[in-house]
Structure formats: structure tokens, C-alpha cells
Amino acid sequence: MTDITVQLDRVSKSFGDFTAVKELSLAARAGRVFGLLGPNGAGKTTTIRMIVNITAPDSGTITLLGGPINPSVQDRIGYLPEERGLYRRMRIVDQLRFFAELKNVRGRTVEAKIDEWLARVKLPEWKNKRSMELSKGMQQKIQFITAVLHDPDLLILDEPFSGLDPINVELLKEIVLDLKRAGKTIIFSTHQMEVAEKICDDICLLNRSQKVFEGSLREIKSSFGRNSVAVRCVGGNGVLEDPALVSKLVNHADEAQALLAPGADAQVLLRRLIDSGATVEKFEMVEPSLNDIFITKVTENA
Amino acid sequence: MTKFLAVLKREYIQRVRAKMFIVSTILLPLVMSMFGIMPAIILNIDTGGPMRVAVIDQTGKMYGRLEAAVDSDEEEESDEKPDVAKSGPALANRKFHLQQVASVGPDAEAQRARLDERLQAKEIDGYLVLAPSFMQDGKAEFFNNNPGDVLSRKMLQSALNRALRDQRLIEAKVDPATRQSLFQPAEMQSVKNGATGQERDSSAGSFVLVFAVGFIMYLAILMYGQVILGAVIEEKETRIAEILFSSIKPFTLMMGKLVGVSLVALTQLAIWGTAFAAFALYGVNLLASRGLKAGSIPSIPFTHYIYFALFFLLGYFIYATIYALVGSMVTTAQEGGQLAMPIILILVVSFYLFLPVSRSPDSSFSIWVSMIPFSAPVAMLVRIVTQTPPFWQIALSLLIGFSTVLVITWIASRIYRVGMLMYGKRASIPEALRWARQA
Numbered sequence: 195m196t197d198i199t200v201q202l203d204r205v206s207k208s209f210g211d212f213t214a215v216k217e218l219s220l221a222a223r224a225g226r227v228f229g230l231l232g233p234n235g236a237g238k239t240t241t242i243r244m245i246v247n248i249t250a251p252d253s254g255t256i257t258l259l260g261g262p263i264n265p266s267v268q269d270r271i272g273y274l275p276e277e278r279g280l281y282r283r284m285r286i287v288d289q290l291r292f293f294a295e296l297k298n299v300r301g302r303t304v305e306a307k308i309d310e311w312l313a314r315v316k317l318p319e320w321k322n323k324r325s326m327e328l329s330k331g332m333q334q335k336i337q338f339i340t341a342v343l344h345d346p347d348l349l350i351l352d353e354p355f356s357g358l359d360p361i362n363v364e365l366l367k368e369i370v371l372d373l374k375r376a377g378k379t380i381i382f383s384t385h386q387m388e389v390a391e392k393i394c395d396d397i398c399l400l401n402r403s404q405k406v407f408e409g410s411l412r413e414i415k416s417s418f419g420r421n422s423v424a425v426r427c428v429g430g431n432g433v434l435e436d437p438a439l440v441s442k443l444v445n446h447a448d449e450a451q452a453l454l455a456p457g458a459d460a461q462v463l464l465r466r467l468i469d470s471g472a473t474v475e476k477f478e479m480v481e482p483s484l485n486d487i488f489i490t491k492v493t494e495n496a
Numbered sequence: 497m498t499k500f501l502a503v504l505k506r507e508y509i510q511r512v513r514a515k516m517f518i519v520s521t522i523l524l525p526l527v528m529s530m531f532g533i534m535p536a537i538i539l540n541i542d543t544g545g546p547m548r549v550a551v552i553d554q555t556g557k558m559y560g561r562l563e564a565a566v567d568s569d570e571e572e573e574s575d576e577k578p579d580v581a582k583s584g585p586a587l588a589n590r591k592f593h594l595q596q597v598a599s600v601g602p603d604a605e606a607q608r609a610r611l612d613e614r615l616q617a618k619e620i621d622g623y624l625v626l627a628p629s630f631m632q633d634g635k636a637e638f639f640n641n642n643p644g645d646v647l648s649r650k651m652l653q654s655a656l657n658r659a660l661r662d663q664r665l666i667e668a669k670v671d672p673a674t675r676q677s678l679f680q681p682a683e684m685q686s687v688k689n690g691a692t693g694q695e696r697d698s699s700a701g702s703f704v705l706v707f708a709v710g711f712i713m714y715l716a717i718l719m720y721g722q723v724i725l726g727a728v729i730e731e732k733e734t735r736i737a738e739i740l741f742s743s744i745k746p747f748t749l750m751m752g753k754l755v756g757v758s759l760v761a762l763t764q765l766a767i768w769g770t771a772f773a774a775f776a777l778y779g780v781n782l783l784a785s786r787g788l789k790a791g792s793i794p795s796i797p798f799t800h801y802i803y804f805a806l807f808f809l810l811g812y813f814i815y816a817t818i819y820a821l822v823g824s825m826v827t828t829a830q831e832g833g834q835l836a837m838p839i840i841l842i843l844v845v846s847f848y849l850f851l852p853v854s855r856s857p858d859s860s861f862s863i864w865v866s867m868i869p870f871s872a873p874v875a876m877l878v879r880i881v882t883q884t885p886p887f888w889q890i891a892l893s894l895l896i897g898f899s900t901v902l903v904i905t906w907i908a909s910r911i912y913r914v915g916m917l918m919y920g921k922r923a924s925i926p927e928a929l930r931w932a933r934q935a
Binding site: 243246247248265268269271273275277278279280281282283284288292293295296297298300337340341 | 498499502503506510514730731734735736738739740741742743744745913
């Protein structure tokens with residue numbers, strides 16, 4: 195038994211002429227949050243659907259919890275799809291019970307768990323209401339419960355926070371981190387980099403059906419190093435556009451972010467700026483944000 | 497298996513507990529009986545009291561006969577009564593109030609003018625003129641304000657007819673006993689020449705039962721086909737399908753839904769059946785207490801009841817799965833409703849095959865249609881009650897039928913699974929076939 199919960203080995207899937215996922219290999223390790231990142235249409239949802247056995251890959255193998263996909267493994271997975279829904283006319287407690295039964299969990303323990311989870315997402319008084327009476331955000335939290343109610347070892351969340359207010363995002367984020375501490379593996383798909391940055395241990399970046407990068411968040415950030423400089427200065431623009439020093443320049447509202455060219459020294463850049471007569475108001479070495487990495491990688495790739 | 501039961505249980509409990517189910521269970525029999533009873537009640541609404549008819553009897557013999565004929569009911573000559581009168585026995589209560597007007601004399605024209613005035617003044621509703629030649633040519637004239645009252649006119653005509661016939665018989669010196677024997681109707685007893693020798697035929701009763709089975713099947717499909725369609729589409733519309741498919745095989749899901757909804761249908765039918773049986777029993781007792789003999793339940797071999805049940809289930813499930821198939825291809829219930837129209841057509845056609853099959857139950861045509869799953873339920877039942885085919889044919893028909901149910905369900909579940917991944921798009925038939933292959 196390895197500590198790898200989900201392993202994809204050269205998995206491909208196409209729909210007609212369209213290739214959704216191409217030769218994708220990745221490994222999500224136990225007890226960690228694995229972020230599946232990528233722009234819209236990169237193949238995140240298709241990858242997830244193959245992991246939860248909704249569609250089968252055209253080629254390649256998927257290993258889940260140490261073996262191939264089978265019904266008993268399916269019962270150990272919790273899945274919150276991007277396209278979510280509840281039975282409109284069914285009472286919340288009945289729905290939760292039904293979804294637990296679909297995972298072969300039933301009996302008195304379920305009743306206790308339902309109460310426990312409803313309390314945790316702060317909706318205990320809605321237990322006997324029909325889902326059509328709930329607001330969209332409330333429904334989303336109920337759907338989250340359906341994914342975790344059967345105490346899965348692997349939890350797959352596809353854009354779990356989209357459409358939630360900041361308070362509820364925080365609430366669910368805490369729950370996800372609690373689950374991670376309890377030893378669950380979490381695969382988390384999103385294109386919201388700020389969220390991913392806060393909770394992911396490992397990430398896999400997808401673009402145009404292919405993997406761009408995979409590794410721990412620490413690793414990728416340090417590989418980019420502190421090779422980025424936040425600059426606010428008046429004049430001296432010609433220096434920042436020198437390709438020998440700056441490989442990429444992003445202008446923000448009142449400052450610019452300069453990615454140093456390979457081998458270039460920040461101190462040289464600063465000296466050149468001062469020499470050129472520019473007034474430097476701010477010059478700070480910064481770690482690139484995941485967003486920057488994402489954009490860099492995606493545009494590089496394109 | 498436990499997941500199958502979970503789906504089944506959900507479909508069943510959610511539906512049976514719904515207000516809709518309770519309301520329709522109570523309401524539908526009421527509506528149906530309304531359709532049965534209302535026409536009779538409405539026809540019986542007697543707004544004007546008895547119809548006042550003046551009679552100018554220029555033959556001088558008919559008035560008395562006519563009065564007697566109008567008052568009597570003459571059940572034994574029912575074939576001469578107009579059809580409309582049969583629809584409600586109470587119609588005979590629509591009495592006529594006859595009055596004779598002095599008939600002979602030269603002032604017939606003046607008399608008519610006077611009657612016309614009375615007609616105008618609504619003192620009478622009409623007047624009947626029997627010409628002197630009436631006994632020979634049977635021609636009479638009826639003047640009235642309301643030519644639209646077909647019912648009353650037919651009843652009057654029928655009474656007049658009977659009166660004329662009676663009078664002619666009397667004039668021909670036919671005594672009442674001869675008259676009785678002359679009008680004795682023919683009676684034909686059908687005898688079935690079966691393997692066990694000649695026996696009194698019960699197939700008329702069996703036919704009624706086949707017809708009833710077919711009709712109930714038709715009713716169940718008509719009512720529950722849409723429900724199945726809705727059940728299959730429900731997860732698509734609510735976007736729950738994706739969670740379900742991550743937990744359960746599409747085939748298991750589809751089967752769970754199909755059986756769950758079907759149990760709801762059977763529950764409802766069972767409730768109605770019990771109510772109907774209780775009502776019928778009560779009705780038979782009521783009739784018996786009035787000295788009337790109700791038609792007894794025909795004696796049918798026990799095995800036939802089993803066949804009835806099996807072929808009913810087959811028929812129901814064949815069409816139910818077709819609805820499930822349609823549901824797997826469409827995205828909204830409205831679309832499904834349109835696509836489902838041809839199903840009803842097939843159902844009706846297969847129902848009418850009952851006629852040619854009953855005429856020649858052993859023809860190769862009958863054998864074929866009793867093997868084709870869509871027509872098998874009715875066709876095979878007709879064959880069973882007429883000339884019971886060899887057991888292997890019955891078994892084969894059931895085997896083909898139930899295998900078809902499984903195959904259609906399987907195809908439907910494949911299409912469903914792929915279709916789910918392509919939201920908002922209705923599948924064309926070739927697309928659906930491709931989906932079924934690639935899923």
C-alpha cells in the first residue's frame with residue numbers, strides 16, 4: 195500500500211474529434227489536498243469524471259485507493275460535481291439518507307451523522323424542509339454534505355466554492371482542512387487561484403487537455419524563486435523593457451511586476467534604474483503568486 | 497442490489513406520499529364514474545313534465561291502443577325500441593299525456609286550426625294526426641313546436657308502432673298465445689369443441705377479461721408512461737445524475753426507477769381494483785335483493801389467471817421501458833411528451849390486433865404478432881382464451897418479451913449516461929445509437 199490515493203497513468207479521453215484529456219499522468223497523495231487547476235475547458239471536469247467512473251478513459255489506467263475502479267471503491271469516494279442539484283420536493287433529511295444509501299451506508303449511524311453535519315454547516319433547522327425552500331447557498335452546503343456524509347477516504351470537489359459568500363467559503367474551507375487533518379485525500383478543482391493557494395498542498399496545472407506542471411505548491415513557488423520584483427518608479431521605463439534583465443513585465447494600476455530574466459540580478463536592475471535617472475518609490479523582491487505562475491505557464495504553453 | 501433497492505424505495509415512497517398520488521387515486525374513479533353516470537342523469541333531467549299530445553284519431557280504433565302502448569314498457573321487444581331509450585331505463589318515465597280530440601266530421605280543418613292555436617298558446621306540446629288510411633299505410637303526422645326533441649318523438653313513434661302492430665294482429669284474429677310464440681326470440685348457445693370434448697363455451701367471459709386486461713394495461717401506460725418519463729428526466733433537470741452515476745451503475749438506476757414507479761402504478765391499480773370489487777359485490781347483492789340476476793363471473797381455468805397477470809406485466813413493462821428510453825434521450829418532459837406520441841399509437845394498434853387474432857387464432861399472422869413483444873400481450877391472451885397454443889409458444893413469447901424489456905432498459909441506461917454528460921442537447925436517433933455504443 196503506497197501513500198498514493200489516486201494515480202493516473204497516461205490517461206486520454208476524447209469526444210468525437212475533440213480531445214478532452216491527453217496522455218495525463220498524475221498522483222494525488224494520501225492526507226493531502228491536491229489542486230487540479232486550469233483555465234475553463236482545460237479538461238479538469240473530464241479528468242474528475244474519469245476518476246469517479248462516470249466516463250471511462252479511452253486509454254491509460256486509473257488506480258484508486260490501491261486498485262482499479264470497482265463498486266466498493268466507488269463507495270469510498272465522495273464527489274461534489276460542478277453541476278449540482280438536489281431533489282426539489284424531497285425533504286433534506288430524506289435526500290441525505292438516500293445519498294448515503296447509494297454509498298451503502300445506512301442505519302442509525304447515518305441519522306446521527308446527518309444531525310452532526312447539518313449542525314456543522316449551520317443548517318440544523320432545515321432538516322425537515324424541502325430543498326426547494328432553501329436558498330442556493332444553503333443547497334450548496336447540503337450538497338457538500340452528500341459528498342462527505344459516508345465518511346469517504348477520497349473526496350473530490352469540483353469548484354466547491356463557486357457562488358458562495360466569503361463567510362461560507364471560509365466555513366467550507368475549514369471543513370476541508372479538518373478532513374485533511376483526519377487523513378482524507380482531497381482532490382480539488384478550481385480556476386480560482388487565490389483559493390487554491392490557501393488550501394492546496396500539491397497542484398497539477400492543466401491547459402489544453404495536457405499537464406503543464408505537477409508538484410507541491412512549495413516546490414513550484416521556490417522553483418520560480420524570488421525572481422519577481424514589484425517596482426513603482428517614475429521614469430526609467432526603457433530599463434524595465436530590457437530583455438537581458440526582465441523577461442516579462444506586467445503593469446498593474448500603480449506598480450509593475452517584473453519577472454527577472456534567467457541569470458539577471460535584481461541589484462543590477464535596481465542600479466540601472468537609478469542610473470537612468472528614475473525615481474524609485476518601491477522596489478521589492480516578491481514570491482510569485484499562484485495566479486502569476488498560472489498565467490505564465492498557460493501563456494508559455496500557448 | 498442494496499443500491500437498486502435504495503433507488504426503488506425512493507421512487508416509490510416519494511410518489512406514494514405525494515399529494516398528487518392520493519388525489520388522483522380518489523379523483524380518477526370519481527371522474528370515470530361521472531363519465532358513466534352523468535349522461536344518464538342529464539338525459540333524465542325532465543324539465544317540462546309529461547309531454548302533452550293531442551291525438552286526432554280518424555281511424556277510430558287507435559287511440560286506446562296508443563294509450564296502452566305509451567303506458568306499457570314492452571321490454572321483450574327491446575330490439576324494436578330506439579337505441580337512445582336503452583341508455584337509461586328511467587327514460588321510459590318520460591310519460592306522455594294523451595288526449596283525444598273529436599276526430600270525425602267535415603270540420604277537420606277547423607279542428608286543426610284550433611289545435612294549432614293551442615300549440616301556439618303552449619297548452620299542448622304537439623298533436624298527432626292519424627289519417628283514416630293509417631291502418632293500411634301506417635302514415636301519421638306529428639305537429640309540434642319542438643322538432644329538436646328527437647327522443648320524445650322516437651318514443652312516441654315506437655309506441656305508435658307497437659299500437660299499430662297490436663291492432664293489426666287483433667284484426668288478423670291472432671290470439672295472444674300465438675302472438676307470444678310468434679315473438680319468441682332465437683337463442684344461440686355457443687359450444688366449444690375442445691380437447692376435453694364438447695363443453696359449454698366460457699370464452700365470451702374470457703374475452704371480456706382479455707379486453708379488461710388490455711384496457712387496464714392501456715390505462716396504466718397512459719397514466720404512468722409520463723410518470724416514468726418524468727422520473728428518468730428528473731435527475732437530468734435537477735442535475736443530480738452526476739452524483740448518482742458516481743455511486744451506482746446506470747442500469748441499476750434505470751431498473752430501480754422502472755420498478756419503483758411500476759410498483760406505484762400497481763399500488764394504485766390495486767386500490768382501485770379492491771374498491772371496484774367491493775362496489776361490484778355490493779352492487780350484485782343489491783341487484784339480487786331486487787330479484788335481478790347479475791352476470792356471473794365466467795369460469796376460467798386457473799392457469800389463465802396466471803397468464804393474464806404475466807402478460808399484463810409484460811405489456812406494461814414493454815411500454816414503460818420505451819418511455820424510459822425516450823426519457824433518456826430528451827432533456828425536458830415537454831420534449832419527451834412529443835416524442836412519446838407514437839408509443840400510444842403502437843399501443844392502440846396492438847390493441848386492435850385483438851380482432852383479427854380472435855378470428856383466426858392459429859394463423860401464422862396470429863403466431864407472429866403474439867411473438868412480437870409490442871403486440872404479444874393482447875394477441876397471446878386472445879390466443880390463450882380461444883385456442884390455447886402449445887406451452888412452448890407461450891413461454892417463448894414471454895421470454896422474448898421480458899428479454900426485450902431488459903435490452904431496452906440497458907440501451908436506455910447507456911444513452912442516459914452519455915446524454916447526461918452533454919447537457920441541454922436532445923439526442924437524435926443516430927446520436928443516441930452512437931452513445932449507446934460508446935458509453
